[in-house]
Amino acid sequence: MNIVLFGPPGAGKGTQAKELTKHYNIPHISTGDILRANVREGTNLGIKAKEYMDKGELVPDEVLIGIIRDRLQLSDCKDGYMLDGYPRTLPQAEALKEILENINKPLEVVLNIDVPDKELIDRLSGRRTCSCGESYHLMFNPPLDEGTCGACGGKLYQRDDDREDVVRQRLEIYAAKTMPLIDYYNNRGILVNIDGTGSVEDVFKQIRDVLDPYRK
Incomplete structure (x- = not known):
């Protein structure tokens, strides 16, 4: 099965x-990972x-698609692949x-995991997060002592990109970039x-229900 995951x-x-x-024993192909591997x-x-990367510039599409094309022709993709982070x-x-038509590996399903912004x-x-590497969640996995790591006693902190204002901005950017692609693949059916x-298990069951008919 040939998948893109959003x-x-x-x-x-x-x-x-x-x-x-x-x-499903198919490779998870992250564009960031394969870029770094090729470098x-x-x-x-x-x-x-x-x-381009050394100059802090974006890698041009023609280079990136060439790397993806080469990756998809490796033997571990014979029964399918899962693209993550591409296209954007x-x-x-x-x-x-x-490219996928040329190598006879057309996309079969685009999965879009949808969760309300709130x-x-x-x-x-x-x-x-704690500097020792332990992580917590105020709702789902709270520390026994508020603000204190249960593993080392260190002070917990909130990463800058987890602040609510930053999260809202990240979601706005994601929606603006991804919505045209959602429409594009929706129009292709x-x-x-x-x-x-739902839970991890509930979400994965939905995904299995979609993908099992494509299993080779």
Whole structure:
């Protein structure tokens, strides 16, 4: 099965991606991961990408799609793949469509994990972290002593990107960038919205119900 996975910050996309990889034995292809791998391995496309990354510039679409094309032709993708973090724009979606048709691996399903903004804000802004690496949540996993890490006794803090105002801004940016893609794949008839408000198990059951008919 050939999948693209969408989901806003806090929707649990990373958790579901791990479950998908394990259950269906298909690779989780993150554009960030494969970019870094190509740079590290010194591939031709990686060398080109590094030129832009070293200057703090975005890697051009033609380089990125080339890296994705090469990745999708590796042997672990013979039974399918799950793309995460790509496409991010309509031109990228069109380029991806052409590449996938050329290598005979067209997209079958685009999963969009949907969670209301209010719940996402509660999930993200309630997180607290300790310098020792332990993490808590004020609603779902509160520390025994407020503001104190139960593992080391250190002081808990809120990451800057978990502040409510920052979370709202992140969600606005995500919606603005992703909505055109949601419409694009919906018009192609391959978008499926997944209710991400339940437990990890409940959400994954919805995903399995969608994907099992595509299983090879």
